Amino acid sequence: MLEGIMIGLTAAFSLQNLLMVVAGCLIGTFIGMLPGLGPMSIIAIMIPVAITLGDPTAALILLAGVYYGAIFGGSTSSILLNAPGVAGTVATSFDGYPMARKGQAGKALTIAAVASFAGGTIGAILLMIFAPALSSVALLFHSAEYFALMVVGLSAIAAFAGTGQVAKALMMTILGLILATVGEGALFNMPRFTLGMMDLQSGISFITLAMAMFALPEALMLVLNPARGSNADGSSSNKITNLRFSREEAKAMAPVIGRQSVQGFFIGVLPGAGATIASFLGYAVERNIAKGEEQAEFGKGSVKGLAAPESANNAACTGSFVPLLTLGIPGSGTTAILLGALIALNVTPGPRLMTDTPEVFWAVIISMFIGNLVLLILNLPLIPYIAKVLAIPRNYLIPFILFFTLMGAYIGQNNATELLMLVGLGVMATILRFADYPLAPLLIGFILGTMLEDNFARSMQLYRGLDFIIERPMTLGLLVLALVLVLLPSFRARRARKRAEGVADGD
Amino acid sequence: MKMTMTRRAVMAAAATVIALSGAGHAGGHQVLDQLHFVIPGGAGGGWDGTARGTGEALTGAGLVGSASYENMSGGGGGKAIAYMIENAESLDNTLMVNSTPIVIRSLTGVFPQSFRDLTLVAGTIGDYAALVVPADSSVADMAGLLDAYRAQGPDFAVGGGSVPGGMDHLVAAMVMQAAGEDPIAVNYIPYDAGGEAMAGLLSGEIDALSTGFSEAIALAEQGEVRILGVTAPERVPAYDAAPTFMEQGIDTTFVNWRGFFAAPGTSDEKVAQYIAALEAMYDTEAWEVVRARNGWVNIWNPGDDFRAFLEAQETEIGDLMRTLGFL
Numbered sequence: 001m002l003e004g005i006m007i008g009l010t011a012a013f014s015l016q017n018l019l020m021v022v023a024g025c026l027i028g029t030f031i032g033m034l035p036g037l038g039p040m041s042i043i044a045i046m047i048p049v050a051i052t053l054g055d056p057t058a059a060l061i062l063l064a065g066v067y068y069g070a071i072f073g074g075s076t077s078s079i080l081l082n083a084p085g086v087a088g089t090v091a092t093s094f095d096g097y098p099m100a101r102k103g104q105a106g107k108a109l110t111i112a113a114v115a116s117f118a119g120g121t122i123g124a125i126l127l128m129i130f131a132p133a134l135s136s137v138a139l140l141f142h143s144a145e146y147f148a149l150m151v152v153g154l155s156a157i158a159a160f161a162g163t164g165q166v167a168k169a170l171m172m173t174i175l176g177l178i179l180a181t182v183g184e185g186a187l188f189n190m191p192r193f194t195l196g197m198m199d200l201q202s203g204i205s206f207i208t209l210a211m212a213m214f215a216l217p218e219a220l221m222l223v224l225n226p227a228r229g230s231n232a233d234g235s236s237s238n239k240i241t242n243l244r245f246s247r248e249e250a251k252a253m254a255p256v257i258g259r260q261s262v263q264g265f266f267i268g269v270l271p272g273a274g275a276t277i278a279s280f281l282g283y284a285v286e287r288n289i290a291k292g293e294e295q296a297e298f299g300k301g302s303v304k305g306l307a308a309p310e311s312a313n314n315a316a317c318t319g320s321f322v323p324l325l326t327l328g329i330p331g332s333g334t335t336a337i338l339l340g341a342l343i344a345l346n347v348t349p350g351p352r353l354m355t356d357t358p359e360v361f362w363a364v365i366i367s368m369f370i371g372n373l374v375l376l377i378l379n380l381p382l383i384p385y386i387a388k389v390l391a392i393p394r395n396y397l398i399p400f401i402l403f404f405t406l407m408g409a410y411i412g413q414n415n416a417t418e419l420l421m422l423v424g425l426g427v428m429a430t431i432l433r434f435a436d437y438p439l440a441p442l443l444i445g446f447i448l449g450t451m452l453e454d455n456f457a458r459s460m461q462l463y464r465g466l467d468f469i470i471e472r473p474m475t476l477g478l479l480v481l482a483l484v485l486v487l488l489p490s491f492r493a494r495r496a497r498k499r500a501e502g503v504a505d506g507d
Numbered sequence: 508m509k510m511t512m513t514r515r516a517v518m519a520a521a522a523t524v525i526a527l528s529g530a531g532h533a534g535g536h537q538v539l540d541q542l543h544f545v546i547p548g549g550a551g552g553g554w555d556g557t558a559r560g561t562g563e564a565l566t567g568a569g570l571v572g573s574a575s576y577e578n579m580s581g582g583g584g585g586k587a588i589a590y591m592i593e594n595a596e597s598l599d600n601t602l603m604v605n606s607t608p609i610v611i612r613s614l615t616g617v618f619p620q621s622f623r624d625l626t627l628v629a630g631t632i633g634d635y636a637a638l639v640v641p642a643d644s645s646v647a648d649m650a651g652l653l654d655a656y657r658a659q660g661p662d663f664a665v666g667g668g669s670v671p672g673g674m675d676h677l678v679a680a681m682v683m684q685a686a687g688e689d690p691i692a693v694n695y696i697p698y699d700a701g702g703e704a705m706a707g708l709l710s711g712e713i714d715a716l717s718t719g720f721s722e723a724i725a726l727a728e729q730g731e732v733r734i735l736g737v738t739a740p741e742r743v744p745a746y747d748a749a750p751t752f753m754e755q756g757i758d759t760t761f762v763n764w765r766g767f768f769a770a771p772g773t774s775d776e777k778v779a780q781y782i783a784a785l786e787a788m789y790d791t792e793a794w795e796v797v798r799a800r801n802g803w804v805n806i807w808n809p810g811d812d813f814r815a816f817l818e819a820q821e822t823e824i825g826d827l828m829r830t831l832g833f834l
């Protein structure tokens with residue numbers, strides 16, 4: 001392995017390749033910040049450039065830099081504008097946006113940067129040490145386990161079931177699951193619930209729905225209630241650009257980041273799961289582990305709630321390189337595009353990659369370390385300027401949000417109907433917000449719905465019934481875990497209430 | 508604003524690089540000033556790659572002055588077809604890319620039109636289909652697969668990256684039917700994408716996988732899967748270790764073609780120009796670079812041959828889908 005690291009170091013530290021990392025990270029970060037442009041479209045744009053480089057190592061380093069940069073940049077729009085551009089950063093907005101609204105935008109961006117750096121770096125260490133051994137882990141899960149994993153992911157909605165909100169959160173989740181059934185699925189050759197409209201045939205796109213649930217209502221609320229927008233609690237822009245988090249916060253976050261980097265990495269290794277599931281699970285697990293007051297903070301601007309999904313999704317992105325490099329199996333749309341680029345450069349990923357072209361394998365891993373470091377160094381000084389977006393007066397900021405929201409929805413599909421759907425769904429979302437319905441569960445239901453249904457139906461077909469729940473111990477285990485995650489908070493709450501009553505009685 | 512500038516700069520840089528790399532091979536005689544591609548799917552998909560690769564080769568070889576692209580997803584490709592028909596009069600120099608699903612989806616009625624409503628230009632590239640098993644499987648050839656299938660019945664699961672009634676399912680059913688089995692009895696397990704289906708095969712969830720030949724080659728070369736049969740009439744030079752179904756006594760062939768269509772009512776003269784440009788493209792170095800990069804197989808099917816081919820494919824797929832109960 002040492003020899004490999006040396007090969008990788010010499011390859012990655014050539015002037016050309018260092019330039020590639022920096023260029024990739026910069027391009028990725030800036031484009032990734034635009035709501036609606038995810039890593040997939042950015043990489044697709046960059047592929048012709050990478051291929052003309054001719055050198056597979058340089059090309060991969062460039063593309064990997066773009067990939068990390070885009071994920072990194074994606075959390076910025078989640079935190080500042082509540083407009084997640086990729087499914088993987090939806091969970092980031094749960095606590096990141098409340099923090100920004102409290103006037104702690106700079107701090108939130110710094111935490112995201114540090115957590116991403118830690119997640120990416122720990123992921124790269126795990127990848128370096130365990131990659132060959134992990135190829136079997138990637139194949140451990142069958143459809144039955146993926147189904148159970150999605151159920152565990154759904155239990156993340158328990159986190160939104162604040163006092164008196166349980167029924168509302170459940171209703172929104174089910175609405176999300178229903179919206180996920182629209183269009184042509186993987187299981188039936190006929191479109192469902194398209195109302196005969198051609199534009200609904202490929203379903204509702206994630207970007208459109210995410211923009212409609214988060215970004216658009218945000219802009220509309222600002223218009224309807226101007227007081228809301230006044231520089232977030234009237235704090236000075238000085239505070240917005242302040243990067244520091246306290247020592248106590250660092251101490252609280254460290255174990256979260258450590259746990260979620262490892263957990264996120266392993267979820268990323270599974271080809272059917274990926275960064276989105278990793279971030280939801282990370283959020284759900286950390287919320288359930290947290291105690292008392294800290295738990296109540298989740299969803300209202302908790303540093304832990306921000307650090308968890310950010311470290312998990314970055315670690316998962318690194319983890320998704322395991323099936324890609326060791327088996328040649330892409331676990332996500334983005335890695336599928338990377339696979340295409342690799343093959344175009346005459347590198348065939350698979351079990352023989354490490355022996356046939358070790359320099360490619362190791363250069364990629366070393367470039368991950370460099371890329372993460374470069375991102376951190378590049379972005380920390382930029383954060384005060386990025387955070388200043390929030391100091392922009394309302395009458396400029398609202399059109400800005402609307403412009404990028406509409407553009408994001410349009411660019412994905414190049415389809416004007418998406419704009420109509422965005423506005424329609426956005427108005428619906430605003431009404432739901434007025435009625436105090438939480439919208440995040442709807443998005444979670446929508447994202448997990450398709451995978452939940454596909455994997456469930458596949459398992460049913462393979463086992464010709466529900467036997468897979470009993471026959472596959474891991475499936476059963478995961479389902480029990482989901483049940484515990486859902487029931488534990490209410491059990492704890494009841495016990496706390498009882499204790500409080502007991503004290504009152506004793507008085 | 509700075510961000511959009513960056514993006515534009517990047518795209519301009521990409522375009523320049525492509526133009527420069529192509530300039531070396533220029534020298535062909537220019538057939539068309541400009542060409543616009545309508546792509547019925549999003550960026551990064553198979554149709555997108557075909558259109559952009561073809562455009563790159565055509566401009567790089569100097570056969571076409573400039574190429575532009577327009578992604579128009581929706582309705583499983585139906586939206587782009589409707590666009591070509593509705594705007595036929597104003598669509599000079601415009602080609603739409605499509606592939607086998609245009610035949611399948613017009614049969615199932617996903618969209619009301621068919622290839623007959625467009626002007627056929629040519630099929631340019633294709634990929635064969637293959638049945639594969641994990642490299643450590645006890646099944647060594649098609650005879651072995653059929654034995655295992657007869658022994659296990661519905662427990663023998665065949666997966667693929669398409670919906671039931673989609674291409675991967677039809678290929679599996681076609682092979683089993685040609686081998687004398689009941690195509691309806693095959694337990695076909697659908698996956699969302701080829702990659703997921705491949706993971707399903709390697710994890711042991713399914714016993715065999717129906718997939719594109721080029722995808723299968725990559726994994727066979729890495730020693731992960733064994734290709735039991737390919738739907739080509741003869742062994743394919745790109746990977747001649749893979750036997751055909753024909754040589755194993757299973758009389759079936761299939762090509763997943765990709766090709767180009769023009770708006771209805773396009774003049775014969777114009778169609779001749781399109782065909783001339785595409786045909787001349789095959790001999791250029793620029794095309795060879797693009798083709799090799801994507802692992803495409805040249806399958807040239809212009810004009811009337813294209814029509815005959817599509818009609819034959821429609822009949823064959825239609826019959827099979829009726830047998831399977833999808834129509």
